[in-house]
Amino acid sequence: MELTQIGVIHTQYKTLSECPRQTCKSEQIAEIEVYDDYVGGLKDVEGFSHILILYWLHKATGYSLLVRTPWDAKPHGLFTTRSPRRPNPIGISVVELIERRGHILRIKGIDAIDGSPLIDIKPYVPEFNEKGAVKIGWLEGKV
DSSP states (O other): OOOOOOEEEEOSOOSTTTSOSSOTTOOOEEEEEEOGGGGGGGTTGGGOSEEEEEEEOTTOOOOOSEEEETTEEEEEEGGGSOOSOSSSOEEEEEEEEEEEETTEEEEEOOOOOTTEEEEEEEEOOHHHHOOSSOOOGGGTTTO
16 A cells, blocks of 8 residues: 655644644634645536545554543443544644635644645535434443
8 A cells, every 4th residue: 555645734833732622613724735746636616615625644653452531431342533643644724714825725623733744635425425314322421
């Protein structure tokens, strides 16, 4: 398996402790810098209000299969949490696309540390992404 970094995410968050959790409601503006070799792939991105961002959680170290979260004192299975400490530390965020300036995407709502390597960008399409009758397991009533 091989991943290719296609850009870098620029945020105001320099450490994990500064980075807010699940910032879908955050008003902070961040920038995604797409490397020159991949700018052609941004054609028509301006037509989307939201995009999915996949990135490498480059400051995450180690992992445990049982995790305590800020929402519950009981341990839960790693794969039922959004902990950054994972066997493959891949982050994913649905962000609001504010504007495109050439190879820079200005976005709102990402919880990435400054310098996070960008892995991929995909359009957010409600018909593809939203599911009815969703259950959220142990998080029910906590978020």
